[in-house]
Amino acid sequence: MAITVEKPGPGGLNEAVEALREWQSEGAAWQIHPGDLGWFWRSGAEATAAAVRIWRRDGRILAVGLLDGADLLRVTTAPDVRRDEELARRMAEDVIEPERGVLPPGEAAVEAPMDALLQELLPRHGWHAGEPWTPLSxxxxxxxxxxxxxxxxxxxxxxxxxxxxxxxxxxxxxxxxxxxxxxxxxxxxxxxxxxxxxxxxxxxxxxxxxxxxxxxxxxxxxxxxxxxxxxxxxxxxxxxxxxxxxxxxxxxxxxxxxxxxxxxxxxxxxxxxxxxxxxxxxxxxxxx
Missing domain, CATH: 3.40.630.30 (Gcn5-related N-acetyltransferase (GNAT))
Incomplete structure (x- = not known):
């Protein structure tokens, strides 16, 4: 079955939160934590749902993205599909093509785990390294x-x-x-x-x-x-x-x-x- 991307709707946010909980583990790169959705929730469930994107295959959630502002997508995947070529290509298409409704045209940024295949695909389409961040633990x-x-x-x-x-x-x-x-x-x-x-x-x-x-x-x-x-x-x-x-x-x-x-x-x-x-x-x- 093909990979699909969706907005969860207010009632589907809990499913995204549970997936993010499941994916957290020591030593794994994190880009979105359940707490990131929790902090965004200050704007309300409808606004949070409108900012979330979920990628699925055969009903399983493979990736969750959060539009943290109009032109910044923070996205992470299940640990076992970081190098999944089908998923990476679908996500790259979704963020590159404005008509997909994930990112608007013009200036934009994507935060993704450094070991994700998406990090290698976007530069082939003119994307470049942006602002450096320092994680601490x-x-x-x-x-x-x-x-x-x-x-x-x-x-x-x-x-x-x-x-x-x-x-x-x-x-x-x-x-x-x-x-x-x-x-x-x-x-x-x-x-x-x-x-x-x-x-x-x-x-x-x-x-x-x-x-x-x-x-x-x-x-x-x-x-x-x-x-x-x-x-x-x-x-x-x-x-x-x-x-x-x-x-x-x-x-x-x-x-x-x-x-x-x-x-x-x-x-x-x-x-x-x-x-x-x-x-x-x-x-x-x-x-x-």
Whole structure:
């Protein structure tokens, strides 16, 4: 049977989340984690479904993509089909040809596992290496050092605190308590935790979300931020340690994060918390 690509619809998102959970494993390149869909869910189930693409063969999900913005497709595959030629060719056609409805014409980018055959096919059609990213990982086999902040776990009653810190951490952020509550309706929410760090004066200074993919599987941090009024005091390292500890409590085997290589300060923050820098990865870009 031929490979098909589809939008799942709000009711089909859980199937994509379950596939992504199943595919997470130590040592395997990750491009999309269930937590990535969970964080996107702040825009609602319909918007998340509209941004997801699923490739199938004989009913089985082979690949899941997320349009993280109008012109960026983040995509991953089941580990055993990374080099599947039929799948790679179908995915390449879908992202190259705008009429397929996966990517618009003009400038665009694709993030895919570095060992996927898709990485070799797109350059044959004029795509080139794009922005470099640095993945980092912390093994959670041993307990994590306690952070130098008071940490509070956030729920519906105090989600406004988490939202306030996020708006203060990211320029242009429009995150609100309502978006937090919308995010909490998504399937990945059950495997997540939201933390806020308070300094000695009782000010909320840093916040992070962590997402587990299940016991014994890698978890991720997405997003993590320090309020712009409280930077330069080591709060980024402290909230990162708290995030890693929360993932360990959820049973995650490791804590992972991906950050632009150009963000030298962020890379240094994670390394100061014990995260190990992994080989740099790049997306594939198409010019207008």
């Amino acid at each position: 912390l093994d959670l086999a041993e307990p994590v050092k306690a952070p130098d902040l008071r940490i509070e776990t956030i729920g519906p009653d105090n989600c406004h605190v988490w939202a306030d810190v996020m708006r203060g951490a990211f320029d242009g952020s429009t995150f609100t308590p309502d978006k937090w509550r919308t995010m909490a309706t998504g399937a990945p929410y059950a495997d997540s935790r939201y933390l806020v760090g308070y300094d000695e004066r009782g000010d909320a200074v840093a916040a992070v979300a962590v997402w587990s993919a299940g016991v014994g599987k890698p978890g991720i941090l997405e997003p993590m931020g320090v309020h712009r009024d409280h930077r330069g005091h080591g709060h980024g390292r402290a909230i990162t340690l708290a995030a890693a500890a929360a993932l360990r409590e959820l049973g995650s085997s490791s804590a992972g994060v991906n950050t632009p290589s150009s963000n030298v300060a962020a890379v240094a923050t994670y390394e100061s918390g014990g995260f190990r820098r992994l080989p740099e990865v790049r997306d594939l870009a198409r010019d207008a």
